[in-house]
Amino acid sequence: MGIEQFIDNEVKSNDVVLFMKGTPQFPQCGFSGQVVHILDYLGVPYKGLNVLESAELRDGIKVFSNWPTIPQLYVKGEFVGGCDIVREMFQAGELQGLMKEKGLPVKEAAQA
Amino acid sequence: MTMRTQDIITDKLTAAFAPESLRVVDESDEHEGHSGHRPGGQTHFRVYIVSEAFKGKSRIDRHRLINGALAAELAAGVHALAIHAAAPGEGAA
Numbered sequence: 001m002g003i004e005q006f007i008d009n010e011v012k013s014n015d016v017v018l019f020m021k022g023t024p025q026f027p028q029c030g031f032s033g034q035v036v037h038i039l040d041y042l043g044v045p046y047k048g049l050n051v052l053e054s055a056e057l058r059d060g061i062k063v064f065s066n067w068p069t070i071p072q073l074y075v076k077g078e079f080v081g082g083c084d085i086v087r088e089m090f091q092a093g094e095l096q097g098l099m100k101e102k103g104l105p106v107k108e109a110a111q112a
Numbered sequence: 113m114t115m116r117t118q119d120i121i122t123d124k125l126t127a128a129f130a131p132e133s134l135r136v137v138d139e140s141d142e143h144e145g146h147s148g149h150r151p152g153g154q155t156h157f158r159v160y161i162v163s164e165a166f167k168g169k170s171r172i173d174r175h176r177l178i179n180g181a182l183a184a185e186l187a188a189g190v191h192a193l194a195i196h197a198a199a200p201g202e203g204a205a
Binding site: 081 | 172192
């Protein structure tokens, strides 16, 4: 299976996928850590994929999304953005809205 | 003397977006010891930009425009680029 196919499969078979440096338990980059923090706060289940474990994945996701940086968040197969966009959306209450719109449960306390 | 990356970024964004306001901050020092940091810095930047070019554009489109304008720098050693992009009247970028 090619890397593009692998990524396509991951973002389609998981509701929320975060391509990141490190793992949700141990992020190895501050930007990835910020997104982990936001997703944990929302209480949304997600899958973290560590691009540091695979150069092929690290390069592949940049091409796949046409986006030059990590982290990258996907919700229901759709590219949402990187750290800045996720944070701005969260602060504006839009990320919570997007999750609910997609039928994903968000913790009551996290709703704007 | 070679130009500082910060100045190159400023020049390219100015040429591409004729911004109403633009501030490029070199945050490389804050990332010392981190995997993307190199001796000499110039790896981590934060951009605050307000431009008419972003009017009616989604967040993703705005970032794509900026990443596109700086593609050469992103490929050549700029490891992180934090972006705050706004159109005039949207509040502080």
